[in-house]
Amino acid sequence: MSQPDSGRSATQSTVLPNGAGAPAPIKAIRLRHPWRNVVAVILILMLALFIIDASQRDAYGWDNFAKYIFDKRISQAAGYTLLLTIYSMIIAIILGITLAVMRLSDNPVVKGVAWLYLWVFRGTPIYVQLVFWGLFATIYKTIDIGIPFTTPWLQFPTDFISVFWLAVIGLSLNEAAYMAEIVRAGILSVDKGQDEAATALGMSWIQTMRRVVIPQAMRIIIPPTGNEVISMLKTTSLVAAVPFSFDLYGRSRDISAVIFDPIPLLLVASAWYLAFTSILMVGQYFLEKRFSRGVGQARPEKKGTETGAIPVTTGIVVPPGAGGTDTTDKPGKEHR
Amino acid sequence: MTTATSDIPMVHADCVSKSFGSNEVLKSISLTVPRGEVLCLVGPSGSGKSTFLRCINHLERVNAGRLTVDGVLVGYEERGDKLYELKPKVAARQRRDIGMVFQRFNLFPHMTAIENIIEAPIRVKGIKKEAAVVRARELLARVGLAEKEDAYPAHLSGGQQQRVAIARALAMDPKLMLFDEPTSALDPELVGEVLDVMKNLAESGMTMIVVTHEMGFAREVADSLVFMDGGVVVESGDPAEVLSNPKHKRTQAFLSKVL
Numbered sequence: 001m002s003q004p005d006s007g008r009s010a011t012q013s014t015v016l017p018n019g020a021g022a023p024a025p026i027k028a029i030r031l032r033h034p035w036r037n038v039v040a041v042i043l044i045l046m047l048a049l050f051i052i053d054a055s056q057r058d059a060y061g062w063d064n065f066a067k068y069i070f071d072k073r074i075s076q077a078a079g080y081t082l083l084l085t086i087y088s089m090i091i092a093i094i095l096g097i098t099l100a101v102m103r104l105s106d107n108p109v110v111k112g113v114a115w116l117y118l119w120v121f122r123g124t125p126i127y128v129q130l131v132f133w134g135l136f137a138t139i140y141k142t143i144d145i146g147i148p149f150t151t152p153w154l155q156f157p158t159d160f161i162s163v164f165w166l167a168v169i170g171l172s173l174n175e176a177a178y179m180a181e182i183v184r185a186g187i188l189s190v191d192k193g194q195d196e197a198a199t200a201l202g203m204s205w206i207q208t209m210r211r212v213v214i215p216q217a218m219r220i221i222i223p224p225t226g227n228e229v230i231s232m233l234k235t236t237s238l239v240a241a242v243p244f245s246f247d248l249y250g251r252s253r254d255i256s257a258v259i260f261d262p263i264p265l266l267l268v269a270s271a272w273y274l275a276f277t278s279i280l281m282v283g284q285y286f287l288e289k290r291f292s293r294g295v296g297q298a299r300p301e302k303k304g305t306e307t308g309a310i311p312v313t314t315g316i317v318v319p320p321g322a323g324g325t326d327t328t329d330k331p332g333k334e335h336r
Numbered sequence: 337m338t339t340a341t342s343d344i345p346m347v348h349a350d351c352v353s354k355s356f357g358s359n360e361v362l363k364s365i366s367l368t369v370p371r372g373e374v375l376c377l378v379g380p381s382g383s384g385k386s387t388f389l390r391c392i393n394h395l396e397r398v399n400a401g402r403l404t405v406d407g408v409l410v411g412y413e414e415r416g417d418k419l420y421e422l423k424p425k426v427a428a429r430q431r432r433d434i435g436m437v438f439q440r441f442n443l444f445p446h447m448t449a450i451e452n453i454i455e456a457p458i459r460v461k462g463i464k465k466e467a468a469v470v471r472a473r474e475l476l477a478r479v480g481l482a483e484k485e486d487a488y489p490a491h492l493s494g495g496q497q498q499r500v501a502i503a504r505a506l507a508m509d510p511k512l513m514l515f516d517e518p519t520s521a522l523d524p525e526l527v528g529e530v531l532d533v534m535k536n537l538a539e540s541g542m543t544m545i546v547v548t549h550e551m552g553f554a555r556e557v558a559d560s561l562v563f564m565d566g567g568v569v570v571e572s573g574d575p576a577e578v579l580s581n582p583k584h585k586r587t588q589a590f591l592s593k594v595l
């Protein structure tokens with residue numbers, strides 16, 4: 001400010017002496033939002049009232065809640081729920097990748113079979129599917145291995161399959177259909193140029209997939225898969241349809257039938273489910289952060305529809321439609 | 337021409353045609369690239385230049401005509417008087433002797449510069465990692481990026497990325513290099529560094545086919561220039577001659593736009 005001209009001197013008088021030309025912070029009266037405060041107060045009041053009321057209400061049976069929340073049978077049941085979730089997701093992911101690759105195949109029959117699978121398993125309710133799996137032993141008495149219409153070489157009676165595994169099969173075959181779409185969206189999101197470059201270097205299809213395409217697709221596959229795990233944890237409560245009843249929900253129902261007090265045990269089950277989903281959500285948060293970091297600009301990939309195959313930097317011109325947006329389904333959205 | 341005329345040409349296209357459905361993109365293209373020479377391919381957008389390069393590399397299948405690289409038929413095998421499509425494995429083996437550089441670099445974004453370069457030698461050629469790394473460092477030094485070996489593509493400028501991409505192709509020790517508009521996606525001030533690398537490569541005796549709009553490069557480095565339009569070779573010959581004295585109307589019209 002070596003040359004104060006008359007036009008500027010008026011503003012300069014408001015500049016603090018140590019500002020050395022830096023603009024003074026604006027001191028304005030904040031815009032008030034009276035209704036915002038009113039709504040907040042009402043909501044807090046309602047919540048407080050509900051909690052006070054609930055804590056005193058007999059029907060909730062807090063004494064029974066306290067008695068059963070860490071009951072051994074309940075924590076065992078929680079273990080079963082976790083096992084159902086883990087086994088089903090592992091099978092679903094493997095089968096989902098297979099189906100996704102089948103759908104991207106050039107062979108119309110392979111493609112069609114994968115499409116048919118998705119059509120059936122996404123087009124019918126999971127509950128109905130689980131009931132069907134429960135009747136599996138009734139429909140198919142034995143599983144035969146051999147040449148059709150001749151005496152089988154090997155014969156397995158199906159009633160040996162425990163209800164637990166029938167539940168896992170039911171959950172995972174349904175989930176695989178959803179995982180397939182997520183994986184497919186991830187693979188399609190990888191720029192075609194990547195495949196081309198790898199092929200031009202003489203890499204085989206498998207090598208290209210394993211070393212180039214899948215690692216890049218992971219950024220898009222991981223976040224919705226986390227959602228699927230959380231969703232699966234809750235869906236396990238439907239295995240009563242098989243019927244498998246050693247899971248969290250089934251066990252709480254059995255106990256409540258004995259003590260003639262259903263509500264506290266529903267609360268017990270809910271508390272466990274909430275605890276698990278909360279842990280998974282924290283894990284999900286860190287996974288998403290990690291995989292959106294990647295190279296280039298951090299950009300959380302919420303949907304599988306982003307093209308973001310190559311992080312765009314100086315000099316790269318990505319022509320419109322370079323990725324696979326057009327054919328990409330939104331994974332994890334349209335749900336049962 | 338330095339090599340003996342009796343030598344088999346590196347690339348020989350004889351009436352090569354290619355259609356996508358009913359769209360005939362290449363119409364009976366014939367041209368020859370002798371060993372150690374540089375051919376520049378120019379032409380307007382959509383004239384089929386990229387498609388022709390991709391046919392040489394068997395990324396696209398030729399519909400008619402004969403295309404040979406180093407005397408070997410591309411994409412097909414001749415047994416008796418019948419042509420058989422190649423198995424993917426055999427096609428991949430043909431490809432690894434042909435380096436390709438793309439307009440958009442197509443580096444693997446999840447790998448560092450050096451990982452990009454050693455990937456194919458290790459996976460495809462089965463070279464030991466240590467040996468591949470030594471060779472990759474040499475190549476990085478050759479393209480002037482010795483200090484960038486641990487950088488991810490996203491942290492490199494366009495010109496640097498393209499030079500890594502060239503090094504990646506060279507790591508397979510190709511006998512032929514294909515360049516598809518290697519400088520078209522670059523900011524003008526970055527074009528020179530990539531062209532310099534290509535010029536050095538040409539001087540080292542590499543056989544190259546370069547699709548480019550850089551007429552200065554064509555004039556200075558190329559041994560011959562081919563002008564394509566609408567899927568046919570309209571005019572070809574000595575670059576200086578074609579550029580300063582285009583005979584065909586379409587060549588004249590095109591050159592007046594790009595020069």
Ligand SMILES: Nc1ncnc2c1ncn2[C@@H]1O[C@H](COP(=O)(O)OP(=O)(O)OP(=O)(O)O)[C@@H](O)[C@H]1O
Pocket residue numbers: 356359361379380381382383384385386387388
């Ligand atoms: N995979 C494909 N399927 C169908 N048509 C294609 C395919 N690839 C290219 N074409 C068509 O072939 C024609 C030639 O394309 P090509 O990319 O070879 O042109 P080009 O000379 O490289 O143009 P540019 O300078 O824009 O890169 C275009 O009309 C294009 O639409």
Ligand SMILES: [Mg+2]
Pocket residue numbers: 385386387516517
């Ligand atoms: Mg092109």
